[in-house]
Amino acid sequence: MAFTIASTAFQNGGPIPRQYTCDGKDVSPPLAWTDAPEGTVAYALIVDDPDAPRGTWVHWVLYDMPPNVSRLPENVPKSGELKDMPGAMQGRNDFKHGGYGGPCPPAGSAHRYYFKLYALASTTGLAPGASKQDVERAIGGHIVATAQLMGTYARE
Numbered sequence: 001m002a003f004t005i006a007s008t009a010f011q012n013g014g015p016i017p018r019q020y021t022c023d024g025k026d027v028s029p030p031l032a033w034t035d036a037p038e039g040t041v042a043y044a045l046i047v048d049d050p051d052a053p054r055g056t057w058v059h060w061v062l063y064d065m066p067p068n069v070s071r072l073p074e075n076v077p078k079s080g081e082l083k084d085m086p087g088a089m090q091g092r093n094d095f096k097h098g099g100y101g102g103p104c105p106p107a108g109s110a111h112r113y114y115f116k117l118y119a120l121a122s123t124t125g126l127a128p129g130a131s132k133q134d135v136e137r138a139i140g141g142h143i144v145a146t147a148q149l150m151g152t153y154a155r156e
Contacts, residue, residue, distance in 0.1 A: 005033040005117045005147040009074070016113060016151035022104035023155060027075035028060065033117055037145045040067045040119040042087075044139055046132055049103065051111040058132045059113065060100045061091030063139075064123045076100060080128025087123065091130040098129060103153035110154035119145040 009029040010016050018024040031045075047060035062076075065088045078099025082088040095101040105111040124130070124138035 003035050003037060003119060003145040003147045005031060005149045007031050010151045012149050016103055016153045021102040021153055026102045028100035030074045032071040033147055036119050039121055039144055042120045042123040044118045044120060044135055046116045049111050049113050058094045060093055061132050061135055063135050064089050089128045091135060105155055107155050110152040113151050115149040117147045118143050
């Protein structure tokens with residue numbers, strides 16, 4: 001079986017519902033993953049938009065999720081440390097705050113939002129508030145597998 005990530009809120013390649021964007025409640029969508037490889041010690045999740053006008057825009061950085069976690073509920077708290085997931089930390093997004101920041105593209109064509117989940121052979125050891133670049137450096141060489149979900153969003 002392949003390591004996969006999915007959402008009950010939208011299909012891979014499909015539109016992200018408004019409630020998960022800056023035009024709605026701006027809450028994180030529910031996510032679930034299956035078939036994590038043996039040897040997974042932690043997970044990291046990075047959500048970004050490569051279609052942003054000034055280069056890739058980071059919407060969410062979440063790392064050091066325990067290996068027994070296989071889902072994230074809708075509306076994950078935006079705190080640095082997640083009380084329901086001991087050890088899990090959230091980094092800073094490009095909106096300059098921690099936690100999830102939903103799609104908020106300029107008017108025009110739809111942007112793509114990639115939810116990239118990494119199964120890791122070790123934790124990062126990073127404190128809350130790390131950047132995407134910090135996390136990518138910390139996980140380099142420790143990635144056991146990667147799963148990806150892509151959604152789209154266009155503002156009216």
